[in-house]
Amino acid sequence: MSQKVFQSMDGNQAAAHAAYAFTEVAGIYPITPSSPMAEYAELWASQGKKNLFGMPVKIVEMQSEAGAAGSVHGSLQAGALTTTFTASQGLLLKVPNMYKIAGELLPGVIHVSARALAAQSLSIFGDHQDVMACRQTGFAMLATSSVQEVMDLAGVAHLAAIKTCVPFLHFFDGFRTSHEIQKVEVMDYEVFDRLLDREAVKNFRERALTFENPVTRGSAQNDDVYFQTREIQNKYYDAVPAVVADYMAEISKVTGRDYAPFVYYGAEDATDVVIAMGSVCDTLKQAVDYLNKQGQKVGCVNVHLYRPFAPEYLTKVLPATVKRIAVLDRTKEPGSLGEPLFLDVKAAFYGKAKAPYIIGGRYGLSSKDTTPAQMIAVFKHLSKKGHSNFTVGINDDVTKLSIPVGPEVRIDDSVSELVFYGLGSDGTVGANKNTIKIIGENTDLYAQAYFAYDSKKSGGVTRSHLRFGPNPITSPYLVNKADFVSCSLESYVEKYDMVSCLNDGGTFLLNTVHSADEIEAHLPNAFKKALAQKNAKFYIIDAVHLAREIGLGNRTNTILQSAFFKLNEQIMPYATAQELMKKYAAKTYGRKGEAIVQLNYNAIDKGAEGLVEVQVKPEWAALKVAKKKVDNNRPHFVKTIADEINSINGYALPVSAFTGYEDGTMPNGSAAYEKRGIANFVPQWNPDNCIQCNQCSFVCPHAVIRPFLATEEEMANAPKGVKTLNPIGKGLEGLKYTLQISVLDCTGCEVCVNQCPAPKGKALTMVPIEDAIKAKQPAKAEYFFNEVSYKDSLVDKFSNAKNSQFAQPLFEFSGACGGCGETPYVKLVTQLFGDRMVVANATGCSSIYGGSYPATPYTTNAEGKGPAWANSLFEDNAEFGFGMKVADSALRDQIAVLMENALEQGVCDEKVKELFEKWLANRDNSTVTKEVRDELVPLLETKDCENAKKILGLKNYLVKRSQWIFGGDGWAYDIGYGGLDHVIANQEDVNILVLDTEVYSNTGGQSSKSSPTASIAKFTAAGKNGKKKDLAAIAMSYGHVYVAYVAHGASQAQLLKAMKEAESYPGPSIVIAYAPCINHGLKRGMSKSQEQAKLAVECGYWTLLRYDPRLADQGKNPLQIDSKEPNWDAYDEYLMSETRYAQLKTINPAEAADLLATNKKEAQKRYKNYRRMAAMDYSE
16 A cells, blocks of 8 residues: 555545546435545546546436436446435335345445435434434445545445445444544555456456346245345345454554454443444543443443444453443434434344343434434443433433433643634635645644534534644534634624633634723623633734725635734744635635635735734623613514523423424524624615615615605604605605614625615715614614505505515515525515415525524414414425415315305304305305405304304314415426426416526535536536436426516616516416526626616526516417517626636636536527517417
C-alpha cells in the first residue's frame, strides 16, 4: 500500500469514496441526509474519475426512490455492479425491490445515512428507524460508527456482496456521521483491488440476463414450491458472517484498527456491558474509559454485522465475567416487547446456562444528542439491574421510563473545543467547514466538525461544533465545554444561553455594531453575569459594517473566520492561517471571478484588524437578573412548547409538555410569536414618497410589510408617532392609510425596496434595525397587525394587486429564505381564499417553511378561520389532497341527503326549509354557502330533531372548501408526477400550485425534470443535457384541466387573474409559478428576485399563459398567452445573470456553447408551440 493519505471529509464523502471503487452503475435520487453521496459520485464521474474497472461510474438520476431501486434491480440483472444511496422514506420506497434483489441473489449495495421516519411529524435527523424497517428484506446489514469506520468498512459491504451473492445495506447515523467532518485516513483503492474476488465478479457477469445465454427470471410460483425455494437460499446467508469477518480482518491488517462482526472494548473482566451500533459506540468507549479509571469493570460491544445476526461472533468477544447486559436501540417499535437489537441479543442467550441479565433501552431518536453522561447513566442503571424498556436523554414524566442522568463530563483536555453561533445563510457554516480543512490538512492536528441547524430554510440559528486535538477525535456529540464561543448575530445574546457551554476562562467573540464604549449598556445582565462567572475573555468585532464597506453585503463569515484564527493562535499561527485562508478562498470563490476572490482577501485582512477586547468587569458577577416574565396571554402551545424550543431549550422539555399534542398537531399562528430579529437592516417607510401602490406588500416573502386602512377610532388608540396618508381610492373617505413593517419578523432581504416604483424616490429605505426599534416600530406593527381590522371588504381584492394587499395574509413570518421566490405566491393564495382553504403540502421547501415545529406560519383571521394544512409525504401529495377533497365531497353528500330527507318529511320550519333549499341549490358556491352557514347553524342549535343534530355534527362542511395542493417541481415533475397526473385526469375540484424553482431546492439543489438544458445543478454538475418537461402542455392535453403559467415579477395582474380563475374553475386546476431561488445563484442577489422573474418572461425563458376549458364551451380558444412577444436578444443576458448557467463556460467549456444554445432553441420552440395552440379555431 502506498503512503497513508489523510483528508478532512464527512461520512457521506467517505462512503462515496468506497462505493465509487466498486460501482459501475448508480441509480440515484436526492434525499436528506444521503444526497451528498450521490452528488460526490456524479461529480467524480463528470470529472472522469475511474473505478476499479477503469471506467467512470455511469450515473442515472431517476424520478423517485422507487424508480432508483428499479433501475438498480434492472442494472444488476443486466450484469453491472450497481449501487444506490438513500435514507428514511426513500429507503422504504425501495423495500419492494430490495426483496426482489435479495431473492434473486444479486450483489447490489445500498449506502444509507440512517434517518428517522415520518410518523407524528417528519424529521430529517438521524436514527435507525428506516434501516430497521428493512431487516426482513434479505439484505445483509452492516453498521459503521464514525467517519473513519465508514471509510474503512463501506468497501466491505461491496466485497462481501460480490463474494456471497447477498446484497448489502451499509448504514451509518444520518447527520451525526453523514455530516460530521473528520480528518481521516483515506483508503487506497489498491487495497480494494487486491481484496476484490474477480472470480465472483466473473460469475456474476455470467448470470446476467443476455440474449447470448437466455434464461427466465421473476416467475410466479405456487403454493407447492415457493416455501422450498425460499429455504434453499439459507446457505448463502450462512456463509456471510465468515466472509465479512475475513474481509474485516484484512482491513484491520491494513489500517491497524480492530474490525470484526462484533468488536468488544473495555475491561477484560467486565461485569457490565452495553451493546449498541452506530455513532453512540464511540461515546460508549469514552464512558467505559471514564468508569474503568474509577475502578469499575465495564465494557461495550460495537455491532458491525447486524444481518445476518451471528450469535457465535457476539459470544466470542464477550468476557466470560459478564453478568449484566444493556442493549441500546436508536429506534422505536410501538407495541413491541422491545426494540430489534435488544430482541436479537435476548434470543442469542435464550436457553443458555448462566445467561446474563439483559435489558434494553432507547436513545438518540432524531439525532437527539447522546453524551458520555447519558452512557454513564446507562451503566449505573444496569449495575442496579434496572428496568428494561428504558429511555435515556429525555425526561419521560408520563410513562416514567427514562433514567436520571448526571452532570456532563469533559473527557479529553488535550482537545480544543469551539462553538460558533450563526445565522442560516450568513456563511458561518461554510467558513467553519473551510476552517476544518485548513487545520486538518495543514497541521498534525486531528479535526472534527458537526453542524446543528433548526428547520428554517435560512435565517435560522446554526451552531457549529468544532474540535481540534493531537489524536483522532471520537466524540460524536455536541460540544458542552467550549474553550471558545463565537456569535455572529448580536440579537442572540437576548435569546439564547450561549455562555453556559463556555469553559471557565474561555473566550467569547461577539459580532456587534456597537463600539467598546457602547456595548456594556446594550448587553443584558444575564449575559454579562454569565461572562463574569466564567472568568471569560470577551472580544467584539463590527463585521456588519466591515462587510458592507468591503462590498460583501451581509456576508460576515470570512471576517469572523479571520478573527477566530487571530484569537486561537494555539491552533495555528495567525500569519499562516491568513495565508491559507486566502488560498482556500481562491479555491472556493475562483469560479465567481477575481473580484469576488479579492473581496474575500480584504475580509481576511479585516478580521484581525477589527478585533477589540472588552474588559469583563468582576462586578458583573453580582448583577441582578430579572426573572423572565411569562405572558399569560400567549397561547398554551406557545408558552409551554414553542418558546422553549425557540430558545434552544427544547432538548430539556419533558414528555408531559406534549400532552394534548400527541398526534403532532400544532395550533395555527405560532410563527407570529417568534419575533426573531435576525435582520441587521430593515425597511423604513417614507410616506412623502409613497404612491400607495402596495407593491412592497405584494412582493414581501414574509408578509412583514402590510398596508392598513384605519378608522378614526383605530387611529386614536394607535401608538404615538404613526405616520399616515389620506387613502387614494373611492369609498375610503374618513380612513387613514399607513404602511406598517414588523421589523422583528423581517429578514432584511430588500425585495420591497427594489420593487418600490415611487417616482419621487424610494418610499422605503433600509435602516439599522436598532434605529427602527428605538422608533418603537415593533409596537406600532404589533398594534396594526393585531388590533386594526383588515378592510378588504371595502375593495375588490381580485381586481388588482393593490387591493389584494388590504386582505389579511394568512401565511406570515415563515422560515423561508430571504428574498424567497415561492412564498409570495403562497401568501397571495391565503389572502384570496385563506378563510376556507385546506392545503395538502408535498414535502419540500414549502413544507419546511410551512410547518416546521413549533412554528406554523399559517394563521387565522379575526373569526378564527384560516388555512388548515397538512403534509403527508413527498411522493403522494396529489393523492393526499385528492383524498381530502373526496372526503369533503362524501361528507357534504351526507349533508345533502339529510337536508333532502328533512324537506321530504316536512319537519322543517319555513326559515330552515328556505336555507336547506338555498344550500342544495348552491352547494358549490362559496359565498352562498357561507351565508347559509351563518344563518343555519344558530337555528339548528335550537332544534332537538335528529336531522338537525346530524347536520350540526357536519357543520364544518357546510361551506364549500377551497382545496389546494402545494408542492415544488421535484414533486410535481418527478416523484409525485404519476399521482398528479391521475388527480388532474379526474374531475374533482382541486387546485394545484406548483412552485417551480427548476431544482430540488429543499435537498440542496439537485436537478429535476423541470431543470432546463445547460443548467448546472447537483447530479448535473457539467450542465444538464435533457430538456425541461412541459408540464403545462401535458396538463392542457387533457382538455378539461385549467392551466396557468405565472410569474409574480412579470405581471401581478395576470397572476391575480390566474388564481381567481383556477379557484373558481369547477374541476382540476394547476398553476405553475416561476420561483427564483438561492440555488439559481442570482448574480444580483435574491433582493432582485422579482426583477429576475420579470426578465425571465421578457426574454422568453418563461411564458405567461392561461388555459381555461370554459372558453372552449363558448367556441373560443381556451389558451391565452398573456406575455408579450419575447425579446430573444435579452435571452443570453438572462442566462448569464445566474451562476447555474454562467459557470458552465468554466466548468464545461467544450460543450457550454452548444448546451446554452440548445436551451434557447428549446424555449423558442416551446413558445412557438404555444402560439400555434393559441391560434387554433374553436368555433363550430
